[in-house]
Structure formats: C-alpha cells, structure tokens
Amino acid sequence: MDGTLLGLGGKTLSEAVQDPNAYVSACPTRQALDRIADKWTVLVLGLLEGGPMRFNQLRREIEGISQKMLSQTLKSLERDGLVSRRAFATVPVTVEYSITPLGATLAQTLVPLRVWAETHITRMLEARAAYDRAGDDRMADERTADAA
Amino acid sequence: MDGTLLGLGGKTLSEAVQDPNAYVSACPTRQALDRIADKWTVLVLGLLEGGPMRFNQLRREIEGISQKMLSQTLKSLERDGLVSRRAFATVPVTVEYSITPLGATLAQTLVPLRVWAETHITRMLEARAAYDRAGDDRMADERTADAA
DNA sequence: CAGAATAGGTTTCTAATGGTGACTTGATGC
C-alpha cells in the first residue's frame, strides 16, 4: 500500500483534502455534500440551532418525518460530529440532542437555503405550472403525429 | 370545492404560500426544499453559474454523474424555471443549458454550501472516525455481554 | 463500405433508500 487511492488522479487522500473539489467523484468533499444536501438535515439543524431538543419534540415540530428517518438522520449527524446526544436516566429515559460548534457553522449556511425556498416558492410553482401546460401541448402534438 | 387543502390547517394554498413554513409537511415550501437540497442540483447550478454549458460538457465536469441523472436533474431544473434549455439544429444536435435569473439567486445561496463541504470535510472525517472507533468498542461490549 | 465516434438522450434492470406501521422496554398512573 502506497496510500494512493483510485480516482484521485494519483493523489493521496490527504493531498486530495488539501485541494478539495466537489466535482471530483472520489473527493471526500463529495460525500460531505451528499450528506448535508438533504431535506431532513436542513430541517433538523434549523431547529437545533435554536437550542437543545428532545427526540419527540423534534418529531412533533418536523411535520411528516417518520421516527425511523428522524433517528437515522440524528444518528448520522452525530456520527459526523454535527449534533451531540445526551441521555438522562429518567423514567422513561430522556434524550436530548444539541448542535455542536461544527454543526452550528453548517446551520448558518443552511438558513439562506430555507429562506430561499420560502421566498421563491411562488415563482417556482408558476414556472412549473407553465412548463406543465406546455407539456400538455407537446403530448397532444405527439398524439396527433401518431394518429397521422 | 372551497379551495381548502388538507394539512394546511384550514388555510388555502395561497394563504399557506403567504405564510411559508418549511416545517409544515403540506406547505409547498417543503417541496421546494426537497427539490433544491440535492447533490446534483448543487453541482449543476454551480457550473451553470459560470455561463451556459452543453449536456456532455456538464457530464464531463461532474465526475460520477450518469446520463440519466443529469438529464433528469436538468429536466426538473427546467420545469422549475431554474435553468433554460436551447437546442440548435446542428448535426448532431447541440443543446445548451443556461441559468435563469431565478436560478442565479438560488446558485448564490448554494455556493456557501459547497464551500462549507470543502473546508470542513476534515473535521467531519475525524468525527466520523472517532465515532466508528467508539462503535467498535460498543459492539465488542455487546458481544462480551452476550457471552456472559 | 464497415465500423467508430459524436451529441443528447431513453430504456431496462438491479441495488439502495425512504416511508409505514407494528413492536419493545420499563416504570407509572387509572
């Protein structure tokens, strides 16, 4: 083993990390991007930014998230050092999730994303409706062409 | 039909859009978030921000994307009015994708995300390694407990 | 003239992921 990884253009992992480029598939940055570009991550970190929260509290706030996805999301956020988990030996057991300093820096960059979604949604819905109307025409054209 | 949608707390769609909240599952903002919080979207918009590009040009730049995912991503970006597509009747046909003004505003908010991934990846990898080491111990403990 | 290449896709098949709902554990109130 010479420490060289396939797909990094002959670079070692540490060299690749010194020249990070999300457009290179083997670059670890790609993993990071894949990890954080996720609906539930954005919503969970958005809530934890306001202070620690408990499991079912998060579940109630994030309408539509399943227990499975929440525990999965929290587990991988914890693994990546973005949130921390503390369990209290109460009855029933209480678990508190809070954001780490690292997670807080990510949460900062995620805010504009949520804001963009909330402010530009109407423009997107309009564009979508227009596209779908045009699509109906296209399909009608195709049916006419087929019949001919 | 009174224009009321289920899950919006008795609000009409237009009322929900006036009070957007990504934490409400039926809010269209959630769709927008789900749409834009995507690895390929981040990478494609990041490239188109620098000027129009052609299909295979994008494919070559974004290492690891399949033709299917690229055409799918571009199609839904076009549907949502974030990129525009122009085909030229050359031989073989040439197709040029460019970012729309709306897409440009989104691309702006996506830059910090890519930058975060590129600058914090080492911290994440460290945290992950530490977590996995601890996990090995946990599993060893469980095996010991099982044997007892 | 056969075969390859090029551009921009679509189709097909499989592997991984996401969501649903039932189940767990242990104490506590009814």
Add this chain to the structure above:
DNA sequence: GCATCAAGTCACCATTAGAAACCTATTCTG
C-alpha cells in the same frame, strides 16, 4: 391488569438512484 410515555428498532413495501445497453442521425476513419 391495562394503557401510556419516551425513544427507539424491525420487517415490509414503494420509490428511487445508478449501471449499462440501446437509439437516431450524421460524419469521420481505415
């Protein structure tokens, strides 16, 4: 003695992502 709470897990099915082949039309290469 039964239901409830918290914080999950488990088994199952539906959707999706990814890999690889194929398509159409034209031109280039041997």
